[in-house]
Amino acid sequence: MKISTKGRYGLTIMIELARSYGEGxxxxxxxxxxxDLSEHYLEQLAAPLRNAGLIKSIRGAYGGYVLPKEPKEISxxxxxxxxxxxxVLVEGIEDEEPAKQALWRRVTEAVKEVLDTTTLEDLINHDSDDSLKGYMFYI
Known part of the structure; x- marks a missing residue:
């Protein structure tokens, strides 16, 4: 699985909202x-995030987006x-030999574990959080 600009820029949106959580x-x-990103592209990414309940839009002159939950509650x-x-890191593993199937499942589960246990709070505090030392973040 390769994370595209959709995932990377979507994560950027969410990190910025987490940094400003509670400030409007x-x-x-x-x-x-x-x-230095395209506003139009970010608008396209905001729609599915809003539909999933990960962000909330606020209309008006001072509107924009907010997180509906605390950053520690969003992974x-x-x-x-x-x-x-x-x-899914490797598709079609059903035809692979059992040892390879087991490897690909373990790798996939490891990636899921990292993504599911890393919250927005972790990402905005990563400089002071030892649990993320050794991980490199490319956003």
């Missing part, structure tokens, strides 16, 4: 400008599944 809505225009796996689909 953040417009996508601000996130796009601060991260990277939640976000990636919404934007990228199921987490």
């Amino acid at each position: 809505p953040i417009p996508l225009k601000t996130i796009a400008r601060e991260n 990277a796996g939640d976000i990636i599944r919404v934007l990228e689909g199921p987490i």
Whole structure:
């Protein structure tokens, strides 16, 4: 599985909203400008995140997006599944020999474990969080 720009930029949106959690809505225009990303593309990513209940839109002159839950309650796996689909590293393993099937299942489960146990709170606090030392984050 290769995480596309959908997953990476979606994670960027969510991290920015987590950094501003409790401070009011953040417009996508601000996130796009601060991260040198296309506002139009971020708007396309916001729709599935909103439909999944991971973000909430606030209308009006001072509108934008907010997290409906605390950053510690949203995992990277939640976000990636919404934007990228199921987490499957190797497809069609049914025809592989049992040892290879077991390997691919273990690798997939390890990736799922990392994504599902890494919260937005972990990501915004990663400099001071020893549990993420050794991981490299490319966003």
